[in-house]
Amino acid sequence: MANKRRFQFLLLMAVFTIATCGLIYELIAGALASYLLGDSVRQFSYTIGTYMFAMGIGSYFSKFIEKKLLKRFVEIEILIGIVGGISSTLLFLLFQQGSYFQVVLYFLLGLTGILVGMEIPILMRILKDKVEFRQLVANIFTFDYIGALLASILFPVVLVPKLGLISTSIVFGIINIVVGLLLIYLFRKELKDTFILTFKSIVAFSGLCILLFFNKEVLDYSERNLYNGSIVYSHTTPYQKIVLTNQGADFQLYLNNNLQFDTKDEYRYHECLVHPVMGFAASVEKVLILGGGDGLAAREVLKYDEVKFVTLVDLDEGMTQLFAKNPRLMAYNKQSLTNPKMEVINQDAFLWVKNNKTKYDVVIIDFPDPTNYSIGKLYTNYFYECLKQSLKSESVVSIQTTSPFTAPNAYWCINATISAIYPEVRAYHVYVPSFGEWGFNLFSNDPKQSFRYVKRRMDNLKFYDYQFESYTDFKKDMLPASELEINRLDNQVLVRYFEEDWSKLRE
Template identity: 60%
Template sequence: MDKIKFEYLLLFSVFIIATCGLVYELVAGALASYLLGDSVKQFSFIIGVYLFSMGIGSYFSKFFNKNLLNVFVEVEILVGLIGGLSSVILFLIFNIASFFQFTLYLLVFLTGCLVGLEIPILMNILKGRIGFKDLVSNVFTFDYIGALIASILFPLILVPKLGLMKTSLFFGMINVSIAIFLAFHLKRELKNVIILQIKAVSSFVILLVAFIFSEKILSFSEEKMYGETIVYTHSTSYQRIVLTHNHNEYRLYLNNNLQFSSADEYRYHEALVHPAMSLASNVENVLILGGGDGLAVREVLKYRDVKNITLVDLDEGMTKLFKNNSLLTKLNLNSLWNEKVKIINSDAYIWIKNCDKKFDVVIVDFPDPSNYSLGKLYSVGFYKALYNKITPEAIVAIQTTSPYFAPRSFWCIAETIKQVFPKVEAYHVYVPSFGEWGFTLSAKSSKTDFHKIQRKISNLRFYTYNFYDFTLFTKDMLAKDIEVNRLDNQVLVRYFDEEWGKIQ
């Protein structure tokens, strides 16, 4: 075939290899962080294993000296199959915990080895056709461009539109499509071309069938994972949202972590919201950070004195779900549609620094500090920024994980808040779905009396306004020698990982 077409066809293959290879790596990292938590650690390990395995693949490429074009097409098929099916395999075996991490890193290793094998083989194929200087620059140019495109498409388009499973299968089909094209277009230069064509087409069919049935595969694996009937699933740029139903109870999971159960969420949200709302001198302007489910908003709206509620939640997919899903609007009583509520989808840390308004009450309902992106929201720096955005007599309530299951984490947050706020009081309640759960109340003024009720409402199911009853801790919920959580150490994430890791 024409020399120029041959060269550019193979260079285009480099672009596809780089794009697909990085997508498989990102899928593995995202899936591991969804299922195992601690996204920084998971991505760090996976990137390390992937790059190491690429080096192994590159090393072994020197042992391939014959039929290099055949080898290249074979490897392209294998990359597509292994990388494409990786998310399917991982979702299906997640419940077999002892094999999950081994399988995860094995798949990453195999994919990395094959990608690392492809580039040197391709360069050996082209070395007699292109000058060495041009060959190296062209190959790596296409390689890096492919990596850039994959890294941009993955969070902005692929995960929100396709989800992790369909994304890996889709790029697996792209990988194998290149192999099919080469197997038919370069058939005069290939050996055993019929067998190669059958392998390529068969692999594409396998991936296509898996893609078509991916929703059923995902539903099956998630129902096994949660042990409940799944009524809604959605992947956003930030998290996997799963809503399950069991008897008369709905449960919401974010990245495999239970966020609430409809059977007892009122205990959690009443304990989070009403101490601050009942003790604050003024409740006209309320800020809720996190809480995209609208359940904390529902509780705040029970006070007639409230004039404005600003809800800041990172994930627009979350707030849209709880505005429009009829099952969930029944739980939050359509609170997110209330005219007093303004929803802002933004990173709370950045937003609070740039905010030019001051608030009378702040309800902080962030997820637990399971990774560094969440840990920053429990740091001294964040609380200093928050301190500057509240009125002199304001009160802040913060969810602070379990003092029973994670006492070091719980008291780490309390100690961190004390670095900024002069008045701090930790408290806890029992929530059946979670066990003992903790919160911290803080005030800008050291003279604030946390036992002086300013206002009450009568339609609560759990909270009795006897705040003192919730401030007593048994010996097994205490911890000593706790460090403060700062942006440059993120010790809270380490505490959290150690304590909750023992339970899981």
């Protein structure tokens, strides 16, 4: 009798675990789909529906399994472990590609659903002669629903923030297989020949463990706390680490852990980077964008019909590919990177500028902040000198130049460096909530350029109002503390200023 009770208890624990795992896979699919495709209500609704339906199919198919029920049950367990365990890794790899994502997502979701759907009916049949039916039904469904509750609470509170999506799915795949292995061990007498079954599950188990071992997310655990939102996508290119996070309805892009944009207010930044310079330029036929691989500045540039040709030079192919192929991100940059007017060049900006002979009417520079000496080179007097080759006599340039509030010395150092090379330079700034007070500079080689006469206006902007003068006023707390040096290759003072400014903030 005691033995029988143990038997029953173990199988019910299995139900409990299975239910938890099953719901977790469903939640992962729902979360991934809403991250990638947007519209979370619709995505969750579809994934839950599909999953439930697939479970129905699974239940139907369960009747075709007639013999060796316990063995089949364990096999299904292992199969769920494999499919569920690798599902999010597969989907993450497909994230950048975009196109086949949906097909694969629903295929995996369906497969998991079918397998999970087969479990309960089979289990009920295994237990039907051993337990009173009334009790059996009640117990199985009780544990099934408790498991579901546990999963839905654990998922957002513990699993996603602590483990991340990929590791969560692998870990639960492993749990599924461990349950299978335990069942094999406990019911070795009933199962009789367990060798092949053990072998299969150990192979699957080791496979998932290796996957977990090589999973970057686990290694990056310490970095997880850097981000406010939950990580949707993380990709390390040869040049930088791209992390996309989600917070409510908005997305944030981090490059090497520095916030690049937040979809809730990036329009402020990009409108102010692009429209002032486009307004003051004599012509805007040919536009050069340096950096800005996210295509958001390009989106603003392409609003002008006058623009005939845009060259975008960004070092990181991984970045421009992501923003050219991923449907979620393409919705933000309005497919700017695949626009026929665009030419995307993946090359080092300094080398490109040094060798380029084509002249542009407008240049927009959107490099990362000077956080290291190699980026610092892109803010040197020599870079600005080399840039002249790409400019006509009346061309105008706009450049993002970090925050004048947080890093006033760095901001004005860039301004001083440009002023040493160009006769007309104008500093301006704007408030971007997710960044704080943010600074830019306009400059030109044309001494007649006064940054006063707007030659063209873009209607329907969300923020920029062409009152340029109103952005050029700097209060005392945004001015440098002392006289600043010019940033040269052989002194790299900018990186030092930037570091000092930021360390003051940390204190």
